[in-house]
Amino acid sequence: MGLLTAIMAWPLVPLRGVVWLAERIQEQAEREFNNPMAVRRQLEEIEAARAAGEISEEEQNHLYEQVLQRVTGNRR
Numbered sequence: 001m002g003l004l005t006a007i008m009a010w011p012l013v014p015l016r017g018v019v020w021l022a023e024r025i026q027e028q029a030e031r032e033f034n035n036p037m038a039v040r041r042q043l044e045e046i047e048a049a050r051a052a053g054e055i056s057e058e059e060q061n062h063l064y065e066q067v068l069q070r071v072t073g074n075r076r
Helices: 002-033 036-051 057-072
Strands: none
């Protein structure tokens, strides 16, 4: 039975490889997304944009709130 199962499962091998790769990419993206240094860099970019007059105070507060929600996991 093992040989028959292996032969029948053979066409799915590429799909399993793609799924495995997608899972590894997702894990890496989540690690980078939640990296404290990346969060700090994003907050600094928001602050710099406000200081340069590129965004309003309201936009700055909205962006800060988005970052905070992302970090804490609170979704509205």
